[in-house]
Amino acid sequence: MSAAPTRRAVTATIVTVGPPERTAEALAVMQALARHASVRNILITLGDESQPDIRTEGDVVTIDGLAPRYLNNAVARLRLPSLPSLAWWRGGERHELEGLAQLVDRVTLDSADPSTDWEVAPGIATTAAVSDLRWTRLTRWRNLMAQFFDIPETRVACAALTTLDIAAGDPHAARLFAGWLAACLPAADRLDVKTTQVPGGATIESIALAGGGSRLSLRLLPNRSCIESTLEHAGGIVASRVAPAADERLEALLAEELRIRSRDMAFEGALRMVNR
Amino acid sequence: MDVNPLRDGLRIEPSPGPTTIVIFGASGDLTQRKLLPALYTLSTAQRLPPRFSVIGVARTPMDDAGFRMQFRKAVGTPENSDLAASLEQHLYYIPGELDDPAVYERLREQLAAVSGEGGVLFYLAIPPAAYGIVVKGLGAAGLTRQDGASGWRRIIVEKPFGTDLASARALNGLLHEHFEESQVYRIDHYLGKETVQNLMVFRFGNGMFEPIWNHRYIDHVQITAAETVGVETRAAYYETAGALRDMVQNHLMQVLTLVAMEPPIAFTADSVRDRKMDALLAVQPLVDAKRGTSGVVRAQYGDGWVDGKTVPGYRSEPGVSNASVAETFVALRVHLDSWRWAGVPFYLRTGKRLPKRTTEIAIQFKRPPLEIFKRVTPNSVAPNLLIVNIQPDEGISLRFEAKLPGSRMQLAPVMMNFSYGSTFGVAVPEAYETLLLDAMIGDSTLFARHDFAETSWALVTPVHDAWAASGETTVPQYEAGEWGPAEADALMEKDGRRWRTL
Numbered sequence: 001m002s003a004a005p006t007r008r009a010v011t012a013t014i015v016t017v018g019p020p021e022r023t024a025e026a027l028a029v030m031q032a033l034a035r036h037a038s039v040r041n042i043l044i045t046l047g048d049e050s051q052p053d054i055r056t057e058g059d060v061v062t063i064d065g066l067a068p069r070y071l072n073n074a075v076a077r078l079r080l081p082s083l084p085s086l087a088w089w090r091g092g093e094r095h096e097l098e099g100l101a102q103l104v105d106r107v108t109l110d111s112a113d114p115s116t117d118w119e120v121a122p123g124i125a126t127t128a129a130v131s132d133l134r135w136t137r138l139t140r141w142r143n144l145m146a147q148f149f150d151i152p153e154t155r156v157a158c159a160a161l162t163t164l165d166i167a168a169g170d171p172h173a174a175r176l177f178a179g180w181l182a183a184c185l186p187a188a189d190r191l192d193v194k195t196t197q198v199p200g201g202a203t204i205e206s207i208a209l210a211g212g213g214s215r216l217s218l219r220l221l222p223n224r225s226c227i228e229s230t231l232e233h234a235g236g237i238v239a240s241r242v243a244p245a246a247d248e249r250l251e252a253l254l255a256e257e258l259r260i261r262s263r264d265m266a267f268e269g270a271l272r273m274v275n276r
Numbered sequence: 277m278d279v280n281p282l283r284d285g286l287r288i289e290p291s292p293g294p295t296t297i298v299i300f301g302a303s304g305d306l307t308q309r310k311l312l313p314a315l316y317t318l319s320t321a322q323r324l325p326p327r328f329s330v331i332g333v334a335r336t337p338m339d340d341a342g343f344r345m346q347f348r349k350a351v352g353t354p355e356n357s358d359l360a361a362s363l364e365q366h367l368y369y370i371p372g373e374l375d376d377p378a379v380y381e382r383l384r385e386q387l388a389a390v391s392g393e394g395g396v397l398f399y400l401a402i403p404p405a406a407y408g409i410v411v412k413g414l415g416a417a418g419l420t421r422q423d424g425a426s427g428w429r430r431i432i433v434e435k436p437f438g439t440d441l442a443s444a445r446a447l448n449g450l451l452h453e454h455f456e457e458s459q460v461y462r463i464d465h466y467l468g469k470e471t472v473q474n475l476m477v478f479r480f481g482n483g484m485f486e487p488i489w490n491h492r493y494i495d496h497v498q499i500t501a502a503e504t505v506g507v508e509t510r511a512a513y514y515e516t517a518g519a520l521r522d523m524v525q526n527h528l529m530q531v532l533t534l535v536a537m538e539p540p541i542a543f544t545a546d547s548v549r550d551r552k553m554d555a556l557l558a559v560q561p562l563v564d565a566k567r568g569t570s571g572v573v574r575a576q577y578g579d580g581w582v583d584g585k586t587v588p589g590y591r592s593e594p595g596v597s598n599a600s601v602a603e604t605f606v607a608l609r610v611h612l613d614s615w616r617w618a619g620v621p622f623y624l625r626t627g628k629r630l631p632k633r634t635t636e637i638a639i640q641f642k643r644p645p646l647e648i649f650k651r652v653t654p655n656s657v658a659p660n661l662l663i664v665n666i667q668p669d670e671g672i673s674l675r676f677e678a679k680l681p682g683s684r685m686q687l688a689p690v691m692m693n694f695s696y697g698s699t700f701g702v703a704v705p706e707a708y709e710t711l712l713l714d715a716m717i718g719d720s721t722l723f724a725r726h727d728f729a730e731t732s733w734a735l736v737t738p739v740h741d742a743w744a745a746s747g748e749t750t751v752p753q754y755e756a757g758e759w760g761p762a763e764a765d766a767l768m769e770k771d772g773r774r775w776r777t778l
Contacts, residue, residue, distance in 0.1 A: 009694040037701025139287045140322055146282035147326050150293050152393070152426060155280065184281045226358045229326055239294075239326040242362030243319070255701040256287065266285025 018090025160212020169201030179273035294394025302332025415454030468707030511595030580756025
């Protein structure tokens, strides 16, 4: 005899919005996420229905074919005022995103082409915290790059760093990473950024920041589960090790987003540099 | 540039600067079961610095390859074998007797080779009798001297921190000859548990509980740390320690002070530890001239059943004297002489071979002042209960009364549960991961200060003295698999209360 599952303390509502081709995979992601995190899920596929089909499967409420003009109405009805709400934005019109941002605490952008989203983001960041799943995929790369700067020699050599080479399967993610470095490092305007697109490659394949006899390099290993980080000064290796790469499954990325409850100023700074 | 310009806004919390951990007792059980797996897990979360090494020191003849093999055994089949292989390359081993100055000379050379100007964390995973030898050895070799902010030196001391008040004072004195107090990290793994830390958040991060956290609303507090295991292979230690030294002086006193402390003015190591110390100082002596040790019950497990198997009694365990009076169970009634807790007893119990493994704090609130439902409900209204589960299912539950649906007015208790394991979608870190990282970062909030250790011993030592003076050759028995002896029940029944059945 199996015991009935214990209802858990609920921590957030996730509202997923997007066109059909982008929400089809989201249902499985929501269900996987619900197994690990105690969240309410609302999955809205945009269409042209004023009275769309509404289904409940497990912890997920699904609304198929909702006409965009009713989006705000639906979200306002289904969100709980006492729980933080996160919008996982998988694409749509600019004004829909702007309207949604008025109703949630956090927007995580995830459109196939982020150009419009990134233009809108600075404006909506004043009402809702904004992030992007591309940014979430960079968490571990950023952390490893930052760890180089925990070593005093790197901070001393910082001003002499002049070149940044990024090889990436996702050029938008590469731009974000470069934007982040430019926003953080002093004299980053002098940084010569070279981005190489790797067709079919991982989000990021390698990053190298170099100059003045120093080279800080990160490289995704062939198994794609580890990143090799190497710090060289004056031709010699100062530190080298292997660190784990991120779990890039969508449910893992969203779980990370759920743990961030404050405004992401680092993302906004990176985006400012990208939009410049 | 003094600060790292890339740290602001990182989602992964800071990792320490360049660090070398030196583990004394590297071939031992603690290293194998806890420390090496914790380091691997920290590496999977990118919490170890790029320049990181471990140097193991122990008597067991072994080389670097042997220590690396031990690491492989400790982590089993790692989820990320490349990561484990990389970490393994930064493990080194120095065999030798801990009282041999040559060992410390080799350690100095190895540190110079791997650590550079980084910090060094010494970990005493050795029997307490050897603490002094190692501390003196490190001091004589000049390895305790700090060199700037990044060249820090810290030492983690495992429990038991002494065996009584005198030995704790002596050990503190010895440590302070070679280390500043700020360099000493006395580990109590209970403090690394997520729920124990969450207790502070629960109390001081919520406005609604603190106003009722006092003698006006709380009837009593029960703290239970129950184990199903027996003495296992620790008979030699346990025969001289017993449950009071092994569990109460450290773990349960730490937990008690977290429940009882006043709000600190900030979440800083000193502020938190000052308030815990205040609470400990408010604990009344466990032995007094009038009542003797009547507020303390000790017992030993006899033959019985645990987990569906017959198990032998304590005195029949390998390595245990058949005339042993070492207690495997202890229950205490503790009073705090403070404004907040006047008249509120804290009941503590811990034991081996109990029916289930569980550690919890149960805060029982007073009943409503007027039982207005007593005419319509046959049973008395159950008191509200706040339960903090420390292990194994970390979380918090609140019990309150609700009306059963229907036309009759019937009351029934219901529980609201918060479970760490299933709420946030992330694994709860092991205590040793938290504490190792804190020591590397230099955050001593979750470590015991010298005055706490001594004051706690000052409470417990008179109990041992009284037991020794009694000359008793037997102690009450309880059947293995039962919740302790009848005397423990009587301790609470005298006060009109009962232990929770867990």
